[in-house]
């Protein structure tokens with residue numbers, strides 16, 4: 766393979782979230798981890814960014830046509846407080862601005878307050894490390910994963926949805942090849958064993974709303990030691 770890890774000359778990603786997920790993001794219905802991974806994808810994907818902007822325009826014009834309803838002061842204050850939370854803490858000015866970095870997209874970098882070098886990795890198994898991405902609850906949980914060149918992730922499926930955004934390097938599974946900016950969305954119907962490309966490590970941002978379920982021949986052995 767051999768695509769570059771990052772840079773402004775990167776081609777548009779090939780794998781995208783479906784329109785429902787983009788709409789959830791644009792309308793503020795996505796949780797914090799869901800918003801973070803979608804916002805990170807959109808910084809690398811002009812196509813989905815345009816779609817989200819179109820949703821904003823449509824939503825805005827629909828709101829403009831709705832007859833105003835009187836609301837209580839308490840309701841108004843709750844709405845105003847929620848506006849500040851939209852799309853997570855990516856725009857929180859209180860968070861320290863990290864140095865320029867080319868691996869973590871700006872929404873994720875701003876949320877973590879660090880670039881990739883400041884991430885505290887935890888070894889999951891040989892060749893696979895992960896780091897929790899803290900969020901304030903919500904449907905999805907986020908984590909960064911760093912997988913060494915050539916390593917195969919144990920075959921697995923998911924109890925819920927797993928969204929995987931490639932940030933560096935690449936991997937492939939039975940359903941395609943994924944590079945920086947590509948977003949893989951897998952549900953319970955997907956049983957796969959991703960393999961990282963042989964020429965470099967792969968860094969991904971993963972958001973899941975259910976546990977991974979190992980399904981391969983050594984699943985029982987691994988599941989005693991691995992908690993993804």
Ligand SMILES: [Zn+2]
Pocket residue numbers: 778780781782806810812813814
């Ligand atoms: Zn996209």
